[in-house]
Amino acid sequence: MAQVMFDERADQMAVSGEGPFRISCDKESLAGAVSQRACVFCGSRVVLYPIADALHLVHGPIGCAAYTWDIRGALSSGPQLHRLSFSTDLRETDVIFGGEKKLLAALDELIARHHPAAAFVYSTCIVGLIGDDLAAVCRQAEARHGIPVIPVMSEGFKGNKRAGYLAACQAMFKLVGTGDTSGISPQSVNLLGDFNLAGELWIIRGYLERMGVEVVANVTGDGRVADIRRAHGAGLNLVQCSGATMELAKMMEEAHGTPFKRVSYFGVEDMSQALYDVAEHFGDPEMMARTRALVKEELDRLYPQLMELRRDLEGRKAAIYVGGAFKAFSLVKSFRLLGMQTVLVGSQTGTEADYQELAAITDPGTIIVDDANPLELMHWLKEKGADVFVGGVKERPIAYKLGLGFCDHNHERKIALEGFSGMLSFAREIHRTVLSPVWNFVPRIGGRPS
Amino acid sequence: MSQPINAAPNYVSTTNACKLCMPLGACLAFKGVEGCVPFLHGSQGCATYMRRYLISHFREPVDIASSSLGEKQAVFGGGPNLKQGLVNVINKYQARVVGVATTCLTETIGDDVPALVREFNKTAVVEGGGRELPPIVTVASPSYGGSHLLGFHRAVAALVEQLATEAGPCHGGLNLLPGLLSPADLRHLRALCEDFGLATTLLPDYSLTLDGVAMAEYQLIPEGGTPLTAIQTMARAKATIELGRSLENLPSAGRVLERRGVPLHSLASPIGLRGSDRLVETLEHLSGRELPEVHRRRRGQLLDAFIDAHKYLAGVTALVYGDEDLCLGLTSFLAEIGVRPLIVATGGELGLLPAWVDSVCAGLTPEPPQVLAGVDFWQIAELARELKPELILGNSKGYPLARELGAPLVRVGFPIHDRFGAPRQTVVGYQGAMELLDRITNAILEKRQDDSPVGYGYL
Numbered sequence: 001m002a003q004v005m006f007d008e009r010a011d012q013m014a015v016s017g018e019g020p021f022r023i024s025c026d027k028e029s030l031a032g033a034v035s036q037r038a039c040v041f042c043g044s045r046v047v048l049y050p051i052a053d054a055l056h057l058v059h060g061p062i063g064c065a066a067y068t069w070d071i072r073g074a075l076s077s078g079p080q081l082h083r084l085s086f087s088t089d090l091r092e093t094d095v096i097f098g099g100e101k102k103l104l105a106a107l108d109e110l111i112a113r114h115h116p117a118a119a120f121v122y123s124t125c126i127v128g129l130i131g132d133d134l135a136a137v138c139r140q141a142e143a144r145h146g147i148p149v150i151p152v153m154s155e156g157f158k159g160n161k162r163a164g165y166l167a168a169c170q171a172m173f174k175l176v177g178t179g180d181t182s183g184i185s186p187q188s189v190n191l192l193g194d195f196n197l198a199g200e201l202w203i204i205r206g207y208l209e210r211m212g213v214e215v216v217a218n219v220t221g222d223g224r225v226a227d228i229r230r231a232h233g234a235g236l237n238l239v240q241c242s243g244a245t246m247e248l249a250k251m252m253e254e255a256h257g258t259p260f261k262r263v264s265y266f267g268v269e270d271m272s273q274a275l276y277d278v279a280e281h282f283g284d285p286e287m288m289a290r291t292r293a294l295v296k297e298e299l300d301r302l303y304p305q306l307m308e309l310r311r312d313l314e315g316r317k318a319a320i321y322v323g324g325a326f327k328a329f330s331l332v333k334s335f336r337l338l339g340m341q342t343v344l345v346g347s348q349t350g351t352e353a354d355y356q357e358l359a360a361i362t363d364p365g366t367i368i369v370d371d372a373n374p375l376e377l378m379h380w381l382k383e384k385g386a387d388v389f390v391g392g393v394k395e396r397p398i399a400y401k402l403g404l405g406f407c408d409h410n411h412e413r414k415i416a417l418e419g420f421s422g423m424l425s426f427a428r429e430i431h432r433t434v435l436s437p438v439w440n441f442v443p444r445i446g447g448r449p450s
Numbered sequence: 451m452s453q454p455i456n457a458a459p460n461y462v463s464t465t466n467a468c469k470l471c472m473p474l475g476a477c478l479a480f481k482g483v484e485g486c487v488p489f490l491h492g493s494q495g496c497a498t499y500m501r502r503y504l505i506s507h508f509r510e511p512v513d514i515a516s517s518s519l520g521e522k523q524a525v526f527g528g529g530p531n532l533k534q535g536l537v538n539v540i541n542k543y544q545a546r547v548v549g550v551a552t553t554c555l556t557e558t559i560g561d562d563v564p565a566l567v568r569e570f571n572k573t574a575v576v577e578g579g580g581r582e583l584p585p586i587v588t589v590a591s592p593s594y595g596g597s598h599l600l601g602f603h604r605a606v607a608a609l610v611e612q613l614a615t616e617a618g619p620c621h622g623g624l625n626l627l628p629g630l631l632s633p634a635d636l637r638h639l640r641a642l643c644e645d646f647g648l649a650t651t652l653l654p655d656y657s658l659t660l661d662g663v664a665m666a667e668y669q670l671i672p673e674g675g676t677p678l679t680a681i682q683t684m685a686r687a688k689a690t691i692e693l694g695r696s697l698e699n700l701p702s703a704g705r706v707l708e709r710r711g712v713p714l715h716s717l718a719s720p721i722g723l724r725g726s727d728r729l730v731e732t733l734e735h736l737s738g739r740e741l742p743e744v745h746r747r748r749r750g751q752l753l754d755a756f757i758d759a760h761k762y763l764a765g766v767t768a769l770v771y772g773d774e775d776l777c778l779g780l781t782s783f784l785a786e787i788g789v790r791p792l793i794v795a796t797g798g799e800l801g802l803l804p805a806w807v808d809s810v811c812a813g814l815t816p817e818p819p820q821v822l823a824g825v826d827f828w829q830i831a832e833l834a835r836e837l838k839p840e841l842i843l844g845n846s847k848g849y850p851l852a853r854e855l856g857a858p859l860v861r862v863g864f865p866i867h868d869r870f871g872a873p874r875q876t877v878v879g880y881q882g883a884m885e886l887l888d889r890i891t892n893a894i895l896e897k898r899q900d901d902s903p904v905g906y907g908y909l
Contacts, residue, residue, distance in 0.1 A: 006542060029494050029518040031531040032538030039495025061554050061593035062464065062797075063471030067499035069847070071867075089464040090594050095558060106463035125493055125555040126594065129524065157493035157524045157555055374513055375542060378668040393502050397511040401668045443666035 005376060006033055012371060013346075014355075017364025023355045025370040029160065034373045036321070036394050037348045041124055042068075043164020044154035046411060047244050048120050048171065050195050051223035052076035055116035057086045059103050059134065060124025064156075065089075072411045073197040076222050081114055090126060100132050107141040107149065117225035118148040120171060128155030148225070150174050161323070162243060162349050169248035172219065172228060176252060179226060181233025187282045188214035190234045190258075192249055193241030194265070196221025197411060200418035204265050207275055207419065211291050213282070219245060232256035236281055238263050238274070243324040243349050265418040266330035266426075268299065268306075268337060298420035306337065309427045312435055314339035319386040321369075321377060321395050322409060325350030325358060331390060331409070332361055338427055343384035346372045374398055382445050388434050403444020405433030466827035468771055468847070469797030470865075471593035474500045475601030475630065476551035477514050482636075482654020483609065484675035485546025485584070487515055487539045491532050491563060492553030494518040507865040508633075508660040508873050511668065515539045515548075519555060528556050529566045536570055540584060541577040543670050547613075547678055548586045549605065557592035564588050585678070587612045597798040598864075599773040602630045603700055606653060610703040614684035614710070623649035624736060625687045625712065627703050629694035629719055629775050630864065633661035633873040638881055639720075642729075645745065646737040651680040651687065653703070661873040685710035689736050691729070692716050694775040696800040720878045721779025721886075722786050723752065724810075729879070748880040755884060756787060759891045764788045766894060769839040771795040771830060771848055772863040774803050774823075776877075780843050780862065781819065782810035783883060789890070790815050792837045795822040795830045827851060841894065858893040862886070 011024040029035035041058075045068050048056065058065035069085030076082065088106050090099050103121070111119060119141070123134050134151040142149040152171045154164050189208065194201045201221040208215055216234040217227035237249045237260035249260035261281065263274035272295045279291040318335045320328050325347040332342045345358055346369035358368050367380045377398050381389065389399035392410030399406040407429045409417065417426045473490055477500055480488035490497045497516035504512040515538070517523075517531040532550070539545045552563055567586045576583055589608040591601045606627060628639055636657040643650040658674025684690075685707055692704030695718045708714040715736075720729040726749075730741050741749070768791045770780045781791045794807050804821040811818045820837075822829060831851050842852045845863040852859035866872035876882040895909055 006538060028520045029516070030534075030538065031517045032489070032515045032535030033518075033542075034497070034513045034515050035494055035518065036498065037494055038498040039493050042495050042499070057463070061471060062467050062469060063474070063496065063499070063554075063593040065464070066467045066470050067503055069466060070850075085466050087464045087467065088462075089467065092592075092594055095554075095592075095594050102462060109461060109463050110465075125524075125553070126558055129555070129558045156495045157519050158521050160494070374511065374668065375670070393506055394498070397505055397509065398668055400509075401511060401662075401665065403664065403666045442664045445666050 005379070006030055009033065009371075009376075013367065013369040013376070014359070016359040016362045016366045016368055021356060021359040023352065023368060023370060025350055025352055025355060026162070027371070029371055034375070035371055036373060037371060038161055039156035040158050040160065040164040040167065041122060041154040041156045043161035043244075044122060044152045044168040044171070045164070046195075047165055047168035047220060048152065049082055050074035050076070050220045051120075051225065051228070052082045053079040053117040053224050054081065055086065055110055055114055055119040056082060056122070057088070057106060057110060057119060058122045058124060059088050059099065059127050059132070060090055060122075061126060062087055062089045064122070064124045072195070073414045074195045074221055074411070075197075075199050081116060086110055095126060095130055098130055098132055099127065100137050103132065103134075103137050104140060107137070108144070111141070111145045111147065116147065118150065118175065120150050120152050122152045123155050125156040128158065148175060148178075160349060165244045166247050169245060169251065172248055173251045175225060175228045176248075177229075177232045177256060179229025181230050184216055184230070184233040185214040186235050187212060187284065187287070188216050188234045189236045189238050189278065190217045190219055190231045191215060191221075192219045192237050192239045192245040192260075194218065194221045194418070195411065198414050198416040200265070200416045200422060203416060203419035203421060207294060208278070210294050211275065211279060212287050213278060219248065232258060234258060236261065236278065238278065240264055240326075241324055242326050243351075262326075264326060264330040266327060266422070267334035268302070268420065268423055269333050270330045271419055271423070302420050302424055305424055306427055309431045310337075310339045312431060313427075316340045316387040316434055317343045317385060319344035319381055319384065319389045321346045321372060321389070321391045323348045323392070325354030327409070328358060329361060332358070334423065334426060338430065342366055343386055344369070344380045346370065346377075378402065385445070388430055403439065403442050405430070405436070407433060461828065464826045466847070467797050468795060468826055468830065469773070470503070470598035472591035472596050472598060472601030472604070473551045473553050473593065474503065475598035475603070476549070476589050476591045476605035478504065478598075478630065478656070479602045479605035479609070479654045480549030480551070480587075481512065481659050482656035482675055483547050483549065483681070484677045485671055486549050486675060487513065487543050487545040487671060489515040489517070489535060489539060489548050489550045490553055491517045491528060491550055491561065492519060492555045496553050503865060506867045510660050510662055510873075511672065512660070513543070515543070524555060524559055527559065528561045532561070532563070532566055533570050533574075536586065537574065540574070545671065546584045548584060549609075550586060550588045551591045551601070551605065552589070554592045554594055557590060557595075563590075585613060597773065597800070599630060599696060599775065599798050600800060603694075603697055603702060607701060607703040607706055609653065609681060610684060610706045613678070613681045614707065616682045616685060618683075618686050620688050621683055621686045623651060623687045625684050625690040625707060626650050626652045627690065627692040628652060629697075630773060631719070631878060632875050633657040634876045635878045635882065638876050638879050642745065642879060643733060645742045646733045646739050648733065648737050651684055652676060653681060653684070685712060687712050689713045689715060691732055693719050693729075695778055695806055696774040696798070698801055700800070718782070718806075719775045719779040721776070722783030722883050723756075723880075724786065725779055725782055726879050726883060745880065748884070752880045752884050752887070755887050759887055760788050762891050762894055765790060766841050767792045767837070767839045768841040768843060769793045769795070769830070769834050769857075771844040774798050774800050776863045778803065778806050778810065779877070781807050783886060784843070785811045785814040787887060787890070789841065791819040792839050793822065793830065793833055794819045795825050797824065797826060799824045841890065843890075858897045860889050860893050
């Protein structure tokens with residue numbers, strides 16, 4: 001293996017189809033390796049951010065709030081409070097003398113100004129060190145203002161992004177069960193782990209509506225505090241992006257008996273399966289009939305267009321590096337539908353079970369990697385000869401410098417990729433990058449297109 | 451006199467900050483050193499957030515290493531992770547310089563980074579025969595200590611303090627410390643100095659590292675940057691020019707070199723006619739040559755454009771925001787071309803912006819603008835709603851306000867996340883003034899054309 005690889009990380013990458021599959025994951029990132037991962041705070045902020053009528057106050061120095069100001073495509077149909085970036089902007093004196101007073105005053109000021117339905121107060125590295133009692137300040141503010149003021153224990157250094165997801169779930173769980181559930185249909189669901197990027201969650205809600213299923217709470221895309229409070233009244237939790245919200249689903253199952261199903265809305269297969277799973281769960285033959293009709297109608301419309309794009313894409317190779325591994329399953333299948341082979345797939349925070357499944361669904365010889373860095377990604381992209389790389393903003397320059405196409409599948413995206421219509425958008429995204437004439441002129445690892 | 455600092459209500463909370471944090475500025479400065487890997491001593495998130503922010507602006511790879519501290523290290527100290535990270539960056543990324551910037555976390559747990567690095571230097575062994583241990587520069591840059599601009603300036607000062615130690619006879623070259631500018635600005639300044647026949651060490655120089663060429667190869671460290679050997683001999687230059695008034699009261703790189711015997715010329719960022727003239731005068735003085743013909747002609751063309759544009763711009767009111775150096779330069783330029791800056795705002799707190807703004811507006815604008823220092827976009831918006839500027843100059847973060855006010859936003863500075871080509875924008879020198887003038891005038895024309903019920907195609 002090339003000298004750019006880190007010995008310490010040797011067990012965090014593996015090749016599918018070569019004997020029993022073993023991979024190590026969920027480890028702390030290696031110092032100096034330039035991990036593509038973020039921190040605990042990032043994990044919490046990502047999950048809670050789209051709750052649009054809540055105040056999201058970052059207790060810390062300015063950076064943490066500044067870097068998360070309105071950069072995501074998480075849309076709201078109503079309030080836009082989540083798009084503002086609130087911070088206590090801690091300074092040297094606060095670090096020395098403590099930031100509790102400033103935090104309380106900031107909460108007073110912002111709650112009076114914006115009248116939010118609840119407030120989330122995010123802890124950052126520094127708060128964990130200077131010993132501010134976040135919970136006590138939140139209790140005080142809650143008593144004073146009569147809205148839930150919830151501490152999110154998201155000190156950046158206390159684990160990786162997954163720990164942040166857990167902290168966010170714990171914060172949300174404080175709201176669940178506090179609202180009135182009367183009038184909720186038994187055939188109802190909560191949508192967990194969908195952040196309504198570019199309005200994706202609305203696509204899914206549209207399908208569920210056509211099936212006759214009520215959606216109680218969006219967790220958290222286009223999210224509302226009141227909906228989350230009555231989420232325990234729903235008949236079923238649908239968990240997408242399982243890394244982020246699975247813990248909430250488990251807590252709700254234990255405390256409120258709400259069953260859950262793991263789903264993905266990306267790609268034709270997984271999207272259809274998700275809808276059938278819902279219909280099957282409710283055991284209503286009429287709903288199942290409506291679901292079949294829906295899927296048929298959507299596929300009839302989608303397939304001719306997809307097949308046209310497939311003609312150009314057939315035989316091309318794809319590489320995938322995303323935050324959570326669950327999304328990667330759907331991407332592998334989506335590429336296969338387009339006649340493309342996945343040669344590299346990795347994630348920041350996948351679990352061993354995730355990677356086992358990836359090994360099972362990919363072609364033999366596919367590289368599977370946990371918590372990669374630019375050096376490793378570059379190495380594998382070159383060795384496997386990919387035509388297009390799917391990732392986020394941090395992966396984009398890696399693709400472009402190597403002369404590969406790129407598709408943004410991260411939270412900043414402004415194009416809806418979920419659902420049947422999203423599959424078409426995805427295929428068009430891949431087509432427009434892979435088939436671009438610019439590849440005729442630029443240096444690229446795979447050589448010029450023939 | 452303009453309004454005192456913080457004429458806006460002084461809120462406890464910050465909403466939509468008009469600044470970024472110190473380590474980001476430090477990493478940007480380190481990106482301008484040849485073979486240098488910026489390294490954040492802190493938790494993993496800081497590096498990742500800043501990488502994404504910088505990548506979105508420059509559209510280039512920005513690898514920033516991290517010591518990736520976890521809970522254990524926060525309690526027992528980050529030394530072992532720092533050292534392991536340095537080993538990896540030096541051996542795997544083949545760093546020829548490492549720029550270590552601290553973060554809130556490591557400043558607060560009290561890691562003595564210079565001491566840890568000294569220890570590391572004693573024991574570390576570099577893989578691969580013949581390579582020496584690269585220099586490791588350290589800078590204290592906790593987010594709570596100041597803005598990204600301060601982090602940038604501190605990192606440049608640290609580079610000079612720790613690397614420009616070579617004594618010896620004057621080599622006759624010039625040190626140019628440009629401040630936080632675009633890659634195109636850096637290219638322009640270098641070319642200008644060289645046209646005067648001055649061998650110039652530009653520090654930092656990310657004109658190529660953050661505006662690279664297509665190459666089918668992801669370089670471990672992108673080519674370009676100020677060569678280490680050039681930095682090491684900076685104390686033997688015949689003069690230093692340091693740009694940016696925000697440096698006036700800081701222990702800046704220019705002052706470090708002055709202490710080591712290099713005469714210092716402190717100037718404002720050379721934005722607009724007068725700012726550019728001051729720089730040119732200094733270069734004329736240092737080189738003993740007159741402004742070369744190509745630049746003289748450019749200056750004449752700029753003045754010609756001043757005349758051509760003046761009626762479109764007369765009395766147009768403006769809001770300017772960003773870091774202190776850019777704000778001052780832009781305000782000075784607007785005053786020259788007949789635009790009336792109403793509000794000049796920054797999230798930073800360096801220096802005496804109100805007094806500087808007064809001095810560049812004196813005699814040119816009917817009254818000086820209101821200057822807001824240490825403010826956020828919530829405060830800027832409150833005043834802007836009242837004063838209704840017709841034109842806005844600043845980075846992408848003011849877009850929501852521009853949209854609300856229906857005023858055109860001319861994007862200048864950092865970050866520019868909603869337009870293309872930020873690394874190729876020039877604001878300095880006669881060339882930069884010309885480009886700015888075109889962009890500002892066209893923004894006004896476009897707005898008037900769009901608002902017109904007639905829609906003339908001939909203006």
